[in-house]
Amino acid sequence: MSALFNRLRRPSARLFSLTLLVLIVPVCLRAALGWSTPLGYLSDLAIGSLLIVLLHRRAWWLALPVLMFWGLLAVATAELVSAVGRLPTPSDIHYLIDPQFVENSTGGGLAHPALGLTLLLALLFWLLTQVTARGTPNPALPRALWSAPLVLFAAHWGVQNLWPSEADPWRAYNLPHQLMASEVADLQIRAEEWLDGDVEEPAPAMTGLTDVDLNGQKLLAAPGQARNVLIIALEGIPGAYIRANREAIGSHYQEDLMPNLSRWAERGMNTPDYVLHTHQTIRGLYAMLCGDYDKLNNGTPKGVEMLTLNERNQACLPAQLREHGFSTHYLQGAGLRFMAKDKIMPHIGFDVTHGLEWFTNSNYLEFPWGKDDKAFFEGALDYVGQLKKQKKPWMLTLLTVGTHQPYSAPEDYLERFETPKQAAVGYLDDALEQFLSGLERQGVLKDTLVVITSDESHGIDGVRLASSWGFNLTLAPEHEQLPRLNKGVYGHVDLSTSILDYFDLPVPTALSGRSLFRDYETGREIMSFTNGKLRYHNGQGIFAECDMPRRCRYYESAGFIAESATYKGNYSGHPARQIAARANALDLSLLRTPLNHRYQFGSTNVIPLQAQIKDDWADNLIGAQYLEMPKGSHTRVRLTVRSVDPQQAAYIQLKAKEFEQDVQIGLPSEMVATPEQPLQMNFSFDNPKERKAFSFHLLGYGEGAVEVTDFSVITELPGQEDLLDEMPVDDTAQSS
Known part of the structure; x- marks a missing residue:
């Protein structure tokens, strides 16, 4: 025991314990979390060496709060990435005093308890060496070590600028390093703007983003044969889950989580390059049903803003179809009050709006948001059966909730899949298969335009742009006349225009976008804001990705969603401000200010x-x-x-x-x-x-x-x- 005590009193023990805590443990945890990239390890080493230089000879009571906060940042990073797929931001930092911050959205505790426990044990070991060796001076570090943080930070900066990584931010950065890099870049931008002076920025051209474009060649020689419209929005499903989409863009992602939906995709028209413009259900529903971009900056959802307007809502798809003789219906598997869908859906033209209260059938499993997907689609099939009895054509929009966090699935699915998320997706795939087969048996597919899409994307770790990658599978009575793969770039903003164009109905000028039922010879502008990044394709082969507010990298890319793109450089200044100005102009399409x-x-x-x-x-x-x-x-x-x-x-x-x-x-x-x-x-x-x-x-x-x-x-x-x-x-x- 005395021998161990003597070893702990050595200065080398204190240096080793600090090195273990801030260098060795973070590198091992990065590997264990599957975030292994050279830049990530370089970032961990840079931050760790900086902490060693700053804290090695400091009193333990000064170093302890710094190390505790650093450890809390590491835990918060893992939890937030696990829950919502993003790094914490400066606006999140003050929440670290709230224990709820380190819980994932399931409310069931830490997603990575081993990470927190490992850091705690390493911190206790460091503290033990400090207390044991009280009164023993720490020798100075070799001078060469003082330059190590600077060299490592410079190396990371050089690699990022010369060969920028397209990896997720948490793969390329340690959180403190990412926050420091963001602040330095902001200072650089402000300095550039100060040197430029008060230059009045010209308003960017917006027609490519805001106007209706029906200049393409029609895919159908006559108005669509369908009598009804069925839109199925699957909660959080990315486009990569459909095999045809993966093959079309050459994606390296090969997990076949939705084989049934992929088989249905062989019978319809798929749009591989399909863009989701934002996160959150209400924003996705607004874009697809009202033909307009929702906020690209986390502002008040436009669906809520639209409640203050009594004209723009009349241009939304449900209102337009109702005006042309359709009965319009909205049905979701959760309560309607969340995000004010009980008010928004009737306001944009749905005659009938139902949520969880409509269902009388029992759930197959417990799920806090409402109906599990199998129970939901069984109820939805009955709903369609009721609509078939009426004389009027109908429009029905369905929204599932089963693939929302917390992910729930029956035990046999949980045993078949590696994660609850994958099990929930597999459960949805089987439930959707039963629903579509039921529609076919009822003859619904013979006279109904069916569009299957998703409200947003819950992302896929390691897949480029997965947070913006949506899908649009169209099953039409005249499917043999439509291409299996619809070339070109489309997104949710195009859906309302497309359905009106399918029926050869007039498209209000208040809508925007292109028609999925036309073939265009030229590219188009399109934008998205997911995972904190503003993305813009100019329709002429250039794709830009901007960290807000005004830092952008640009790539050569024929389309928006692609397996890879050729890096061309980075910029701030006027080009970046023009992209931000476009996003700001789109944000103000309904209300000019959130005030009053x-x-x-x-x-x-x-x-x-x-x-x-x-x-x-x-x-x-x-x-x-x-x-x-x-x-x-x-x-x-x-x-x-x-x-x-x-x-x-x-x-x-x-x-x-x-x-x-x-x-x-x-x-x-x-x-x-x-x-x-x-x-x-x-x-x-x-x-x-x-x-x-x-x-x-x-x-x-x-x-x-x-x-x-x-x-x-x-x-x-x-x-x-x-x-x-x-x-x-x-x-x-x-x-x-």
């Missing part, structure tokens, strides 16, 4: 309560999610909740989150509402910094039901509080 707009998320709907709150997202009673609040603004909220059961009280919680992490704005932990004494609240808070992806979570539990008759939100500049003081509770939404 009143959003009303309340209604007279009776909402049954559960015995307990299980999930902040799935159990939300209102749809006020992902709002935007400018820097320096002030937000006011008014709330009225009433219990409708005369014998029962309702217990209410109201939480606020930003980028899916809890935000403290001084709200009570729990409140009570009764029929005689409804819960009424008026509160406000300042926004000293810009807030994006800001969500309210109104949660309730008890044995009865409630009405949320008022949930009004207005954001304004200080001093403008009198502009919208009268906030009516009976309107869906109003605007100043």
Whole structure:
């Protein structure tokens, strides 16, 4: 024991323990997580050597907080990458004091507990060597080691600039290094702009992104033969899951998770280069149903903004088809209130909007969001059967939820696949196969245009642009006249125009995009914003990828989605500002400012309560999610909740989150509402910094039901509080 104590007292033991903690362990953990790239290891070594140089001779009580924060960053990186496929950003850092930050979205604890445990043990070993050797001076490091961090950082910078990596950011960077590199690049850009002076940036040309383009050659000689329209949006499914798409772009990804859907793809028209413009379901639905880009910057979803408008919504596909004699229906497997789909879907033209409340069949497995995919498609098949009995043509949009986190699947699927995510995808594939086969047996495919797509992409680790890679499989009665592979670049923004063009119906000028049922000789401009990167293809063979705000790399690429692209260089300055200006112009297509707009998320709907709150997202009673609040603004909220059961009280919680992490704005932990004494609240808070992806979570539990008759939100500049003081509770939404 004494021999071990003496060894721990040696200065070399302290240096070894620090090296083990900040150099050896991170490199081994990177390999264990499957993030192995030369740049990633180089980044780990650069940060580790910097910590050694800075902390080797520091007092343990000074070094300990630094090392704890560094370790917490490492854990947060692994958890956030596992949950949502991105690195933490500076806006996330203050959430590290919140234990919820290090939980993945399943709410079931750490996704990588071994990582945290390994770091903790290494930290305790370092602390033991420090305490054991108290009073023993540490010798100075060799002078040559002081230059090691600088050499490693320079080497990483040189490789990134000369031979840039297309790997995911967490594969190429240690998080502290990535944050440092971002700040340095921002300083460089600001310096360039200061040297340029106040140059007025010309407005970019927008017609290629905003106008309807029907100049292509029609694929069908006559209007489509279909009588009805069925749109099936599969939650989170990327285009790489369809074999025809993988083969068309030569993808190295070969996992065949959806063989049934791939077989159906042999019977229809596939669009391999199909772009998803953003993340989040409501944004994907808006783009495909309203022919417009949603926000490319995490701002308030345009579906919510559209609630303040009574003209643009009439151009959306459901409203247009309804005007031409279709009955229009929307059905999803989850509750409608989340993201305000209970208000948005009727507003854009659906005659009938149903969610979880419509289904009477039982689930095959427990799933917090609602119907598992097999139960959902069984119910949807019955729904189609009811529509077949009516005389009018119909449009039905379906949205699945089973491949949303947390991924759920039956035990036999979990045994067959490596991960719950893969098992959920396999379960969806089988459920969709049964549904499509059922449609065929009923004769629906003979007179219905069926479009199968996804709302967003949950990404695939190691597959280039997987977060933006969608798919569009079209099954039409005249499928023999359509190509199996539709060449060209398309995206969700084209879907409304395409379906109207298929029926040879007039396309409103408020829509944008091309028709999937036409062949174009020229390229087209298209954009996306996923995983924190703004991407733009100019339609002339150049693809740009920009880290916000104004840093871009550009590549030679015939299309948008490709297995690889030829790196041509990087730029900031005018070209990068023009791309940002295009995105900003698209963001303002509905409202010019997020200020002074009143959003009303309340209604007279009776909402049954559960015995307990299980999930902040799935159990939300209102749809006020992902709002935007400018820097320096002030937000006011008014709330009225009433219990409708005369014998029962309702217990209410109201939480606020930003980028899916809890935000403290001084709200009570729990409140009570009764029929005689409804819960009424008026509160406000300042926004000293810009807030994006800001969500309210109104949660309730008890044995009865409630009405949320008022949930009004207005954001304004200080001093403008009198502009919208009268906030009516009976309107869906109003605007100043």
